[in-house]
Amino acid sequence: MHKPLTSPALPDVAFDRVPQARALDWVGMEGIALPIRLPDGNGATLRVPASVDVAVDLHAAGARGIHMSRLYLQLQQGLADTLLTGPALRRLLDDCIASQQGLATRARLRLRYDQLLLRTALRSGHAGWKRYPVMLEAVLADGHLQLTLELALEYSSTCPASAALSRQANAERFARMFGASSDVAVADVCAWLESEQGLAATPHAQRSRAEFRLELRPSLDELPLVNLIDALEAALGTPVQTAVKREDEQAFAEANAANLMFCEDAARRLAAVLAAEARILAWQVRVAHLESLHAHDAVASVSGRNDR
Structure with a gap:
């Protein structure tokens, strides 16, 4: 009788000798396509595509590499059906470290996605979706969680x-x-x-861009993204629009006339919002007015800390 065929043991070179052994700061994967869940600003949630980077340190100098497949599976389980909060991100990073079975002591996660918000027109009652590019970074090291949020929004500036x-x-x-x-x-x-x-002359105006880097308090039960965007756009007074009829365009022109601003003015308006935000530890703002008068841009930046 023939013996049944058995699959041979698969080779595993992870335990081979490591030449020039040393610990590594970060090892992981970048550009992983995964869905994440976000609040839509109206009490519901949206599932949106994200590009995810994950990494851990290779603390064990003699180990050849980390267990990347385990990291991937942790992301699959931890992101698809969970809202992004400080505690949820801490649990996920803890699980990423634990999955390495002693090879790692810290973990880092970066998520890049577009926050979509439904914006109502100024007068007509129409509405349209507006896109806000976001990057969220979470780093867990020595039991301390650091949350950093980067986002950008566009507005109109009249000189x-x-x-x-x-x-x-x-x-x-x-x-x-x-x-x-x-x-x-x-x-x-x-x-x-x-x-x-x-009308003998009209002032020049241009589409402008504000970019933010914010260090958030790690205990947040909900990321303050939607409320924060609302407050920042209200401070500027001239966020770019989605659905626009003639009455909306006229209202937008009136808003620009009521909110004349240099880049310095815009930076100060935004700084005032962030300095009063208790959920933010530290912040950086950069504004760029993409000049229609000049071939170069007018820019301003400002930063501050709220953890006093």
């Missing part, structure tokens, strides 16, 4: 200097048109203002 020069040009044209008359009818002035001749 105060250009607005002042435009107002002067408009006033001079008005004086030339009506200065010789002692009795000017309001209807005539309104008709002139609505004509092409009634």
Whole structure:
């Protein structure tokens, strides 16, 4: 009788001798495609695609490598159906370290994704989805969790200097048109203002971008992303829009006129929001006004700490 065939033991070179043995700061994988769960800003959750980086230190100098497949499985189990919170990320990183069975003492996770928020138009009642690029980094070392959030948002900036020069040009044209008359009818002035001749100059404006790097308190039960975006956009007053009808475009023009700002003004407005945010330990802001007057950009940055 023939003996049944058995599968040979699979080779494992992980335990081979390590030339030039030394510990390594980080070893892991980058660009893993995984779904994550996020709040949608309206009390529900969304499952969105993310690009995930995971790494642990190789603390054992004589070990050839880490157990990467175990890290991958931990991410599969820990991200797909769990909302991102400080405690949840701590548990996941603890599990990543434990999966290495003594090879690692710390772990790092980076998630890159787009936060989608449904934004209502300024006047028409229409709505559209707006994208906010986000990077969330969680590092667990010596029992201490550090959470860092990077995000960006876009807004419109109208130059105060250009607005002042435009107002002067408009006033001079008005004086030339009506200065010789002692009795000017309001209807005539309104008709002139609505004509092409009634606008001698317009201030320059441009799409602008604000980028944030925020160190969050690690005990957060919920990431403050949606509320934070709302507060930052409200401080600027001119976030870019999604669905736009003519009445919305007019409202946007009015918002720009009411929120004239240099890049320095924008940076200070945003800094005031972050300095008052108890859930943030430290923050950095960089704003860039992508000039329509110049071929170069106007930029400003500011930073601070709230852990006093």
